[in-house]
Amino acid sequence: MTSELTRRGLLDTAGIALLAGCSGSGTDPTGADGGNGGDDTETPDPDLRVGERYLSSAFPIEFVEPDFEASSGFADDARLAYIHWHGADVSHWHQSPVSIAVGGRRAGRTRFLLEGAEVIPLGPETEFSQAVLPVTGDDAPLRTAVDGAHVEIFGEEAGDAELCFELRADGGTRWRSPPLPVEIRRSESG
Numbered sequence: 001m002t003s004e005l006t007r008r009g010l011l012d013t014a015g016i017a018l019l020a021g022c023s024g025s026g027t028d029p030t031g032a033d034g035g036n037g038g039d040d041t042e043t044p045d046p047d048l049r050v051g052e053r054y055l056s057s058a059f060p061i062e063f064v065e066p067d068f069e070a071s072s073g074f075a076d077d078a079r080l081a082y083i084h085w086h087g088a089d090v091s092h093w094h095q096s097p098v099s100i101a102v103g104g105r106r107a108g109r110t111r112f113l114l115e116g117a118e119v120i121p122l123g124p125e126t127e128f129s130q131a132v133l134p135v136t137g138d139d140a141p142l143r144t145a146v147d148g149a150h151v152e153i154f155g156e157e158a159g160d161a162e163l164c165f166e167l168r169a170d171g172g173t174r175w176r177s178p179p180l181p182v183e184i185r186r187s188e189s190g
Helices: 002-020
Strands: 061-064 079-084 092-094 098-101 105-114 129-134 142-147 150-155 159-169 172-176 180-185
Touching (some): 098 105, 098 150, 105 129, 129 142, 129 150, 142 159
Antiparallel strands (some): 061 079, 061 105, 129 159, 142 150, 159 172, 159 180
16 A cells, blocks of 8 residues: 555656646756756757757757857856757747847857757858847847857847747758747836
């Protein structure tokens, strides 16, 4: 009877965790915190394929503080927002929405991460570049400026918007992120 109660308790706990969805902080994709880490899958997710390699199956992209300069590894506390990958249709951004005041800006750096947390270099002298585009096109309440890995988001008018980050090479999109929610708010004094 005791083993049946224990087994039922474990199954109930596992079911609750699955229903709750993504609950980890995502700061230790190696699995050292007891998680599966996400980077040692036997069959890589084809949606993460970039040429002959694959983006990280745990965290394929991080939007980090502009002065963060690590060339590999995860950014942890320097993250402004990052994608936790669960598959193409269910992956989502953590630490979102990014909030900007009307007339303000938010600067950051994009880090597209390969398996093993190796950063893909971005810029005119490299194989890859990026585009950061409003999902709604020209009528979005924001605009962006991109220079290599650096991104600036400008709040043009109050409202909600979404941005997609595209990894590009050879004139085409190699990977596109799920939309990042952005909130453009009126200043409290105005």
